[in-house]
Amino acid sequence: MLRFMNYLETLNSQQKKAVxxxxxxxxxxxxxxxxGKTKTLTARITHLIKEHNILPSEILALTFTNKAAKEMWERIEKSLGSRLLEGFAPLGKTFHSLGVAILREQHERISVNKYFKIHPTNIYHDI
Known part of the structure; x- marks a missing residue:
């Protein structure tokens, strides 16, 4: 609790309101x-897990970049401790990775190969 409260004290009023x-x-x-979006989301997730006993597996946190998703997970892990998060996949995903996960899971319904590949943008410019 002390660790979270210290973290909460570093937020501005709008961030605290969101958390x-x-x-x-x-x-x-x-x-x-x-x-401070990542900082706010990290504090919010910490709040949900510690104060409301929400399981990490019940939380979906989306960002636009892999860097922000990785940073979010690292901050959550630092805030909560890795033992509390043991056995859970990283909470932070990008919008794109969520889309890919849904397409792979539902591949039969949409007649797409489960192992489809996504090519980097620079490849499209060469085609």
């Missing part, structure tokens, strides 16, 4: 680059 927002309502965090 402590009621859990029975949807929350969308939109802000420009460098404004």
């Amino acid at each position: 402590c927002y009621p859990i029975d309502k949807p929350l969308l965090v939109l802000a420009g680059a460098g404004t």
Whole structure:
């Protein structure tokens, strides 16, 4: 609890409002680059797990970049401790990786090979 409270104290008023927002309502965090979105999401996830006993497997946190997703997971792990997160897959994903996971899981319904490949953008420019 002390570790979380210390973390909460580093947030500004808008970030604290998002972190402590009621859990029975949807929350969308939109802000420009460098404004502390990852920090806010990390604190929110910590809050959900520690204060509301939500399992990590019941949380979906989406970002646009792999860097932000990795950073989010590392911050959550640092905040909660790796023992609390043992056995759970990283919570942070990108919108794109979630889309790929859904397509792979539902591949038969949409007549797509489960092992489809996604080529980097620079390859398309060469075709």
